[in-house]
Amino acid sequence: MRATYVAAGITLFNLAEGGTTTYAALPSSSPPVPDRPLPLPGANVDAAIAKSPKLLLVSYPSNDTSSGYSVDETVNNFLRIRAAAQSSGVSVIILSTQPLSLPRAQLDLLPQIDARLAAAVAPCFVPVREALSAPDGTLAAQYDSGDHLHPNDAGHAVIASMVRSVIDSGQCVRVRP
Numbered sequence: 001m002r003a004t005y006v007a008a009g010i011t012l013f014n015l016a017e018g019g020t021t022t023y024a025a026l027p028s029s030s031p032p033v034p035d036r037p038l039p040l041p042g043a044n045v046d047a048a049i050a051k052s053p054k055l056l057l058v059s060y061p062s063n064d065t066s067s068g069y070s071v072d073e074t075v076n077n078f079l080r081i082r083a084a085a086q087s088s089g090v091s092v093i094i095l096s097t098q099p100l101s102l103p104r105a106q107l108d109l110l111p112q113i114d115a116r117l118a119a120a121v122a123p124c125f126v127p128v129r130e131a132l133s134a135p136d137g138t139l140a141a142q143y144d145s146g147d148h149l150h151p152n153d154a155g156h157a158v159i160a161s162m163v164r165s166v167i168d169s170g171q172c173v174r175v176r177p
Helices: 002-006 045-050 071-087 109-121 128-132 153-168
Strands: 055-058 091-095
Touching: 045 055, 045 071, 055 071, 071 091, 071 109, 091 109, 091 153, 109 128, 128 153
Parallel strands: 055 091
Antiparallel strands: none
16 A cells, blocks of 8 residues: 555555554543443544544454454444544545454354445445455455464455555545645
8 A cells, every 4th residue: 555655645654553443443532431442542543633644544354343342333433433533624434344263143243344334434435354255254265364364465465456446436535636
């Protein structure tokens, strides 16, 4: 992504913190939720907004579901992150969940999260889970880094290509001069 857009004078920042959930990205002013993590001041939507971006990419592939959070709380958190960014004039693109090895009951929640987010934010939604999935909903072998959880370089190339397509469509943000 960086190589693609640097030539156009675009700077990318990565505020991701491995292992976090959507709660980490909520605004710092969010009221605490019992038994849920607090927002991370250096990696939440407020930290992103402080960098004065034109576009925020939001991706929380599976940690909410792996942690046992409901579809409602995951979707609501994504939408709260999006609303905070948009209220500051920042465009937002949301990436779908990603396939991985989970018990079937949890794996079945991922398409529900994606469907609700796609309906709420289309055309600014990137459905990477479907592109990376094996027929059983787990991460396809050709995109598996070996841990059945994280995409390999080929998987990341698929994700980057899909994100570039959404950005370059101009429907969510205008990044070309």
